Amino acid sequence: MSFEITKEYLEEIQQLIASKSxxxxxxxxxxxxxxDIAELVEELNFNDGLYLIKLxxxxxTSDVIAELDEDDREKILKELSAKEIAEEIDELDTDDAADIIAELPEEQKEEVISHLEDVEHAKEIxxxxxxxxxxxGGLMAxxxxxxxxxxxxLTCVKEMRAQAEEVTRVHSIYVVDDNxxxxxxxxxxxxxxxxxKTAIKDVFIKKVDSVTxxxxxxxxxxxxxxYDLEAIPVVDEIGRLVGRITIDDIVDVIKEEAxxxxxxxxxxxxxxxxxxxIWELTRARLPWLFLGLLGGVGAARIMGLFEGALEDNAILFMFTPLIAAMAGNVGVQSSAIIVQGLANDNLKGSISNRLLKEFSLALVNGAVLAVVLFAFTWIWQSDFNTALAISISLFAVIIVxxxxxxxxPLFLDKRGIDPAIATGPFITTSNDIFGILIYFWIAKLILGF
Amino acid sequence: MSFEITKEYLEEIQQLIASKSxxxxxxxxxxxxxxDIAELVEELNFNDGLYLIKLxxxxxTSDVIAELDEDDREKILKELSAKEIAEEIDELDTDDAADIIAELPEEQKEEVISHLEDVEHAKEIxxxxxxxxxxxGGLMAxxxxxxxxxxxxLTCVKEMRAQAEEVTRVHSIYVVDDNxxxxxxxxxxxxxxxxxKTAIKDVFIKKVDSVTxxxxxxxxxxxxxxYDLEAIPVVDEIGRLVGRITIDDIVDVIKEEAxxxxxxxxxxxxxxxxxxxIWELTRARLPWLFLGLLGGVGAARIMGLFEGALEDNAILFMFTPLIAAMAGNVGVQSSAIIVQGLANDNLKGSISNRLLKEFSLALVNGAVLAVVLFAFTWIWQSDFNTALAISISLFAVIIVxxxxxxxxPLFLDKRGIDPAIATGPFITTSNDIFGILIYFWIAKLILGF
Structure with missing residues (x-):
């Protein structure tokens, strides 16, 4: 099975719309x-898409609208009256309906709700x-x-038939008491x-996973x-059944999280x-770039402190990008492993054990890389001390x-802050600065400037 | 609902195991x-975990074993005989059973299969x-x-009862013909x-999504x-129903992909x-670090070409880490947006349109950052030309x-290569080198060294 919107298909639809067929x-x-229709609406230009929705x-169309990208949906709904929106909402399951109403401008919400035909449905929304x-509660239907x-x-099957009319897919049959x-x-x-004739009391499974x-x-x-669940019932504070969440909504949560x-x-x-x-993208990108700029300025000032070494040890300055890049790469690698471990809840053992392990790992990686860099620098510059200073610095920087x-990330997590913030520019920038500082400090010790 | 393995709980279990209670x-x-038992087995030391499995x-335990981490499972299965493993496999659904057998060493596979009691089950596996x-085919059961x-x-309900004995959860009832x-x-x-008495022919839904x-x-x-499916039937090349995939297996695919x-x-x-x-971690981490090292050496050699500028324009060399870092950060940001767009299949329009958009975006971001950097450098160094050279370079580097x-990533994707490879160290390293090259080249034009 596969439905693909080819160029020809799109052109055919456009022509049909143009000729109002x-x-x-x-x-x-x-x-x-x-x-697929939602995909089609997104591919078409706005007016053609709107034409389809109205047709x-x-x-x-209620399902199409629920399926659209939030931005596209917003634009389409702007062109519909409160009554038209209410007609769409009437057709949707309560969870999708509530999500769409929540996206509407404040002043429109009540108007749309007042136009809903099915009062029971409206109350639930x-x-x-x-x-x-x-x-x-925000996920459930x-x-x-x-x-x-x-x-x-017998009563049960009869009642279920009536209820099933309202429910697209029967996931589980939940058993409740009179309250x-x-x-x-x-x-x-x-x-x-x-x-x-068997009483439900005698056959139902007394154990059911639920969330509040x-x-x-x-x-x-x-x-x-x-627990490999496909649906989970939701209860209120006193244990009353108030809704259910299905796995397809959870798939979105998992994906968004990752x-x-x-x-x-x-x-x-x-x-x-x-x-x-471009404005949205700038808002998302510029803040970390500013941090990077700040870090770079910091690095420049640190290097300025060692300007005196420039004359005799110009080569040191050529290797700062290497040191900074390696510090950044190692930092990103280790933080990513920790962040994923935390996200998947499979980090065992204490923080100090983690640090010890990372230390051993950095020792191994650092040694290999330092030896390679030493060989290269010695051959290039034929200066043993310089080669030693640069490669020992690399070794130290990788460990730090x-x-x-x-x-x-472990520290942030303990403090209740999302550790993912520590990956990327934050770790790269701070490691750049630490790396360069360590580098010049060790070089100074060895070369004595 | 929630089950948590507290320290006390773990200690109680350990004591009970020690006293063989x-x-x-x-x-x-x-x-x-x-x-939860699988989690417990992973928290316990190996022998205690094995004790539980055997008890x-x-x-x-079959479900516990299927739930374990692959590494832990391998260790546990090594301690079980082929017959014991077969007993566990006999209890599992075909998809989990096949996954576990696939992990066994070649020579053990056949032995385990020959011990399976249920011949029908064995054939399916x-x-x-x-x-x-x-x-x-690898995912289905x-x-x-x-x-x-x-x-x-009527026949249908009778047959379903028999089949349902074998099936833990009924997702869908599939309709097939005599072939x-x-x-x-x-x-x-x-x-x-x-x-x-109604014939199935008259009530079934003729449309069903399937995959081969x-x-x-x-x-x-x-x-x-x-399509928000919770299960999908799998057919062979000529359309015969051979299995079904459920959404919980797909959740793993989605997660792994992300x-x-x-x-x-x-x-x-x-x-x-x-x-x-540490060996596995090194194998995963060292290759990209080598690339980073190579990039850093490249950057050092490029800077070496401009060594003549050192005396009069030392300040330029202080800003190379900033230029390299910014080039890396911008590159990672734009590639991540593209890679995610490709993964979610929501990139529309041509490559040249994408590039034009990124160009405009970089123009905006670059201008803002360049102005800030210009102001800072001018104040710090009180040298208009140097400040100009550095900030114009930053502007150019951000765009490139x-x-x-x-x-x-767009190019790799067109070529059928996973674009995710282009994010991270690859983009950072190449951008470092290009960035530094552009930087010195522009500085040379402006400052004339």
Whole structure:
């Protein structure tokens, strides 16, 4: 299976839109998945995309709108009236509906909600809007299948049929008591294999994993991954079943989390995409570049302190970029390993053990690299002392850089700060400065200027 | 919900193992999830962990073993006989079973397979072993629920009950014809709401997304994410249903993919973890460090070409680390944005448009940073020409670095090479060299040495 938007396909659609061949367009898109239509809308120019959204019926376009990039969605929704938006929202599951309403401008939110036709649906959406984006409450949907422990299998199947109308996919059947307190779950298998008169009480599984509404999204992701869950029920503070989170929403959380770490490591302070505006990209990139500039100025001033060595030891100054680069590279490597270990929750042992290990590792790597550099410098400059000074400095710098790269993320994590901030420009810049300082200091000891 | 292995808990288990209080241990771990037991085994020392594995019955330990880290699993399995391993494998789903057998030493594989009790299961595992790790065939499991389009709902429910015994979770009911060709799927909802005499032919959904056995795992991940699928059937070359992939296996693919990009950006050539041996870590880290060393030596030689300028323009040499660092930072930022855009398949437009955009962006960022640096250098050195030379160079370097950082990953991607290789040390090193070259060249033009 694969649907690809070829150039020809795109041109055909554009022509059909230009000639307003609505029947033809509807036929063409009838069998196409909403995720593909969303891609199509993003490929088309804005007016053509809007034309498609307005042409297709809201059962289909609601999903298309939910699937669009946030930026594109914002632009499209601006062109729709509150009533039109409400029609789309009416078709969506509560979680997507709440997400889209949350993105609307404050003054429009209430208007859209007041236009929702299904009052029950509207109430649920309003409830979901109360929760923070990055909590279980912000992720969950209200659509679920639940049965009362006091029913029997027959009543249960009957009730489930009614509930299933509202629910696109049945993940689990949750069992509650008369107060809506989550008691357990019912397996489809048992339901299929038990006589209709059996009481639910006698067949349901008393154990069910759940999270509370205020649980952080990353913790929910961790739990669902660890226990291989495809859906998890969400309960309120007193244990009442209030919603459920499915794994597809968690996939997004996991992906965003991994991408965020990568972006931080690359020196981007905001979540940006290649298609964002130059202003957004500048806002994400400039802060770390300023830090880099500051670091570079610091390095220049440090080198200025050793200006007296310039005349006799010019060669030292040629090697500062090498020292700085190696300090940066080693620091980035060690911090990345720690940050990933922390993110995957598989760092065992104490901080001092980590540092000791990194120290041994840096000892090995540093020695190999220092020997190579020594050989090269000696051959190039035929000056034993200079070659010695440069290579010993490299050795020392690699060790210090490795230890800083290991320590800072562990330290930040202990302090409750996201350690990912310590990768990338932060570690490179600080290691540049430390590296150059150590380098000139050791060179001075050996060469005596 | 949350299970945490506290120090006290760990000590209690250790004491119970030391005193061989088997009954007590079994009671204590009876209600504990296998994923938690796996964590416990990893926290304990090797012999205690092995003791637990041997103590618990294989229904539980099979899942624990599947859940362990590959390294830990290898060590544990070395201590078990082929027959013991086969007992564990017998309890596992085919996909996990095949993964574990694939990890065994060649000579042990056949022996373990010959000890498998369930012949049908063994045949399926052997079939799965044929597929590459990173294809749909390598990810899929044989456990699924399928019905023949010629049955009626009653036969179908009866058959499903039998099949469901083998299947832990029912994701979808697939419909096949007499030749096992995948025709569509059956919704549980329809099954619950249709009379038992209805023919399956009349109720099943004719449309079902599927992938072929040879599809790449990343493509499967992309499809399942895009279409929000929780399971996808796998067909062979002629369309016969041969297995199914569930979203929890895809979560691992997505995570590994994201982590791989991050590790490459951090200059790690292999997938390593903080707990790997020093040798493994060195193997992952040293290659890029060598490249960095080479780059640094190159930079030193380039600076050597301009040695004549040292006497009158020593200050230029103080600013090389700044220039090199900025070139590296800008390059990493732009390449990361491109690599992520490529990974998420949301880069639209031509390469020249991308380069033009990066050019404009670098123009803005470069101008801001150059003005700041100019002001600083002028105040520090009170030399207009030097300040001008350094800041204009920075401006030029930022533009070139941005363009290189954008172009290289796009170019590699066009050539079918993983663009993630272009982030991190590769881009930093090449940008260092280009940066320094441009810097001295522009300075020479302005200051005329």
């Amino acid at each position: 609505n029947e033809h367009i509807l036929n063409l898109l009838d069998e196409v998945h909403y995720a 297709l019926d809201s059962e289909k 309003v409830e979901l809007l109360r929760y923070d984006d990055d909590t279980a 209200k659509e679920l299948v639940k049965v009362n422990e006091n029913w029997n299998v 809506d307190i989550l008691k357990g779950r019912l397996s489809l298998k048992d339901l299929l294999t038990t006589s209709t 509404v205020n649980e952080e999204d990353e913790e929910v992701a961790r739990i669902m991954q660890k 991408e965020k770490d990568y972006q931080m490591a690359a020196g981007l302070v905001e979540d940006v995409e290649a298609d964002d505006t 850089a490795g230890i800083i790269g290991t320590f800072i | 088997n009954e007590h241990i079994l009671n204590l771990l009876d209600e504990v999830h296998y994923a 618990l019955d294989s229904e539980k 052997v079939e799965l072993l044929r597929y590459d790790d990173d294809t749909a 044989k456990e699924l629920v399928k019905v023949n389009e010629n049955w009626n709902v 096992d060709i995948l025709k569509g799927r059956l919704s549980l909802k329809d099954l619950l709401t249709t009379s038992t 056995v040879n599809e790449e795992d990343e493509e499967v991940a992309r499809i399942m994410q895009k 982590e791989k990009d991050y590790q490459m950006a951090a200059g790690l050539v292999e997938d390593v973890e903080a707990d790997d041996t 670095a941005g363009i290189i950082g954008t172009f290289i």
